[in-house]
Amino acid sequence: MLPSEASAPHPGGREIETLSEFDEVVAAGGSLAGHRVQAVDLTGRTAALLTADTTGAVFLGCPMEEDAAARVRASGALVFPPVPGLPFDPYRGLLYTPDELFAGLADGGYEATPDACAYAWFQRTKADGDVFASMLRAVHDDSLSDALDDLLHGQRVVGDGGTSLLERS
Structure with missing residues (x-):
């Protein structure tokens, strides 16, 4: 190919x-x-x-x-x-459910959840200059964007980012 x-x-x-x-x-x-x-x-x-x-x-x-x-x-x-050893699947094809993100919350607190583990990994790797970690973040983000597009296909969606009072002062 x-x-x-x-x-x-x-x-x-x-x-x-x-x-x-x-x-x-x-x-x-x-x-x-x-x-x-x-x-x-x-x-x-x-x-x-x-x-x-x-x-x-x-x-x-x-x-x-x-x-x-x-x-x-x-x-x-x-x-x-x-990719072994990651707290997330960079290739994930479906959106996360709340139950998946917060599994273990009752037993070990937020720090034990997949959500917290993935965030901690991101914090450790976001500025280390490792192209592999950067690629994994990008692939994961794009995979989830694709999953969201699939979910919203054919739907009319409105987003509101709100306004900041500080910007007006």
């Missing part, structure tokens, strides 16, 4: 963000060509990955067996592996 093809829009705008969506696409014809698969655990789908057409597909943070990963890479797919 050429670099220009990697940045080209994928056919039909097809993103796969859940295991059920993956199963549906595979059952409908087995082709994952051109699809974007985001943060879906595919370790139980090795047989499908060994037989499906994955030409031009992109797998973002999808755990999979090594033989499946090797086969999809050989067929022209890009595989961005999960």
